[in-house]
Structure formats: structure tokens, C-alpha cells
Amino acid sequence: MHLLRGGQASNGADEERLVESNxxxxxxxxxxxxxxxxxxxxxxxxxxxxxxxxxxxPITDEQIHRAIAKLGPFKVPGPDGISNVVLIRCADLLxxxxxxxxxxxxxxxMYPARWRDLVMVVLRKPGKADYTxxxxxxxxxxxNTIVKVLSACMAEDLTHAVETHGLLPNNHFRSQPGHxxxxxxxxxxxxxxxxWRRQEVVSALFLDIKSAFPSFMLEQLVHDMRNRGVPSQYTxxxxxxxxxx
Numbered sequence: 001m002h003l004l005r006g007g008q009a010s011n012g013a014d015e016e017r018l019v020e021s022n023x024x025x026x027x028x029x030x031x032x033x034x035x036x037x038x039x040x041x042x043x044x045x046x047x048x049x050x051x052x053x054x055x056x057x058p059i060t061d062e063q064i065h066r067a068i069a070k071l072g073p074f075k076v077p078g079p080d081g082i083s084n085v086v087l088i089r090c091a092d093l094l095x096x097x098x099x100x101x102x103x104x105x106x107x108x109x110m111y112p113a114r115w116r117d118l119v120m121v122v123l124r125k126p127g128k129a130d131y132t133x134x135x136x137x138x139x140x141x142x143x144n145t146i147v148k149v150l151s152a153c154m155a156e157d158l159t160h161a162v163e164t165h166g167l168l169p170n171n172h173f174r175s176q177p178g179h180x181x182x183x184x185x186x187x188x189x190x191x192x193x194x195x196w197r198r199q200e201v202v203s204a205l206f207l208d209i210k211s212a213f214p215s216f217m218l219e220q221l222v223h224d225m226r227n228r229g230v231p232s233q234y235t236x237x238x239x240x241x242x243x244x245x
Contacts, residue, residue, distance in 0.1 A: 078144040173187075
């Protein structure tokens with residue numbers, strides 16, 4: 001029997017109790033992983049953005065082949081039930097059909113509603129002593145396989161544009177080649193040792209951003225991207241993809 005601690009008293013205060021049913025555990029995990037947030041008005045309808053720093057490039061068959069080649073063959077599929085290995089071994093047959101399908105997203109300015117469907121699986125974080133606490137679990141989204149290939153193509157375009165046009169600061173880590181978490185640790189280590197050699201004191205503040213995904217603000221993301229010169233075709237696609245998720 002698997003139990004979770006959670007619940008709320010009749011006066012609204014948090015209390016600790018064990019829940020056993022799947023419905024109660026789902027409610028506790030949902031409240032922990034996706035808390036209700038007060039959101040400020042992030043409307044930027046009146047902003048006039050600068051001319052984009054690069055042009056939108058339609059997805060090519062070569063890009064789709066590269067994205068499929070990077071897939072792990074036997075990962076768990078999403079709601080469409082299509083395993084990655086199907087795309088890998090049938091790429092020559094499928095890519096000529098996937099190309100026009102992906103390009104239609106941008107020509108028509110739409111995103112199929114079924115592509116937004118996903119399966120959210122809650123897994124235990126490894127190495128924890130007590131799994132009755134809700135915050136030692138993490139959500140993992142299982143996306144439709146066809147959507148993952150399209151998203152990989154878009155990520156390749158944006159990553160190349162960020163590198164080519166310097167759209168992010170040099171000390172921005174993650175989501176860029178050569179800017180991994182390991183690279184950030186090397187950067188911090190060098191910064192500290194250089195300061196010590198100058199007989200200086202180093203102070204660091206580390207912040208744990210809780211619930212980063214549900215705190216994500218679509219309007220602010222689109223505004224920031226347009227401010228940095230990203231063409232509207234990319235931001236419109238992201239808006240279509242995320243809206244109603």
C-alpha cells in the first residue's frame with residue numbers, strides 16, 4: 001500500500017495526514033506540482049517590436065531526418081501510441097508526408113488540438129528516504145511522437161539563431177551547445193578561484209525555483225522573444241502549441 005502525506009483542515013490550514021486512494025493521491029500531487037498562482041497582467045498588445053534579426057525558415061525534410069535520428073528508439077510513447085523506433089526505421093517512407101504536415105502548421109496558423117494531448121506521469125525522485133512526502137515526486141510528460149519531432153526541428157532552428165545572432169548573454173546556461181549544467185559549474189569554479197587568487201571573498205546565492213513549469217507565463221515569453229528579434233512565426237507557433245494545454 002502506497003501512502004502520501006497531504007490534506008487541508010476544515011479551517012483552510014494545512015494539515016498532515018495519510019491519503020490512500022488514487023483520487024486523493026492525485027489531488028495531493030496536483031496541488032503540490034501545479035499550485036494555483038496569482039498572475040499579473042502580462043499583456044503587451046500595444047508594443048511595437050523591432051525588425052526580426054533573422055528570417056523564418058520552413059522545416060525541411062533534412063531537418064526531420066536529423067530529428068528522427070536523434071530519438072531514443074524504445075522510449076515510452078505518448079497518447080498516439082507511436083514508438084520512436086517506428087519513425088526511425090520507417091523514416092524514408094514517413095518524412096515525405098511529415099514535411100507537408102508540419103509546414104501546414106505555419107501556412108494555416110494552427111496547431112491540431114490532439115497534438116496538445118499528453119500523458120503526465122508522476123515518478124519518484126531517486127534516492128529519497130521517504131516517499132510519502134509529495135514533493136519527492138516529479139511530473140514527466142509523455143508527448144505524441146509526431147509532435148516531438150516537430151518540436152525538435154523548431155528547437156534546432158532557434159538554437160542556431162541564438163548562437164548566430166547572440167540573442168542570449170554569454171553566461172546564459174542550458175538550451176545551448178557548450179552551455180550545459182557542467183559548463184556552468186566550470187564557470188563558477190573558475191570565477192571563485194580567480195577571485196581567491198586576488199585575495200577576494202566570494203559570496204554566492206543559490207535559489208531553488210519551485211514549480212517553474214506551472215509558473216511559466218506565455219505572454220511574457222512571447223514578449224521577450226519578440227524583443228530579442230525572433231520572428232513572429234516562431235512565437236505564434238509556440239502560442240498555438242501551449243494555449244489550452
